Amino acid sequence: MSSRRAGSEPSIRSRRVALTHSPRRAFLVNITNVEVVKDRTVRLHFSDGSKRVVDLSPLLWGPAFKDISTDDDLFGQVRVDSEIGTISWPNGADLDPDVLHGDFEPARHSRSTT
Numbered sequence: 001m002s003s004r005r006a007g008s009e010p011s012i013r014s015r016r017v018a019l020t021h022s023p024r025r026a027f028l029v030n031i032t033n034v035e036v037v038k039d040r041t042v043r044l045h046f047s048d049g050s051k052r053v054v055d056l057s058p059l060l061w062g063p064a065f066k067d068i069s070t071d072d073d074l075f076g077q078v079r080v081d082s083e084i085g086t087i088s089w090p091n092g093a094d095l096d097p098d099v100l101h102g103d104f105e106p107a108r109h110s111r112s113t114t
Helices: 097-101
Strands: 031-038 041-046 051-055 079-081 086-088
Touching (some): 031 086, 041 097, 086 097
Antiparallel strands (some): 079 086
């Protein structure tokens, strides 16, 4: 039988835990600069000093990228978001900098046939 009185809430204690690392992606690269080269291709500069020219066409799928993938003016509004360390567009769409750097494979998408 519980010693807690009916109707009383159990005590919840929170504990502060010191972080031993930065919550921001400390060990992965960030994008520091972006330039549109042509069509859907960009030149990216990374925090590790590397530069890559990347065709973003295969990555621009789904609702967030519908207009970006077809509208040159909108695509050209790509900017570096230093808060998250990657490129983004005015509608909030962004791409994983680790995929753009070449460290990871992008998620695959399947187009519905229905």
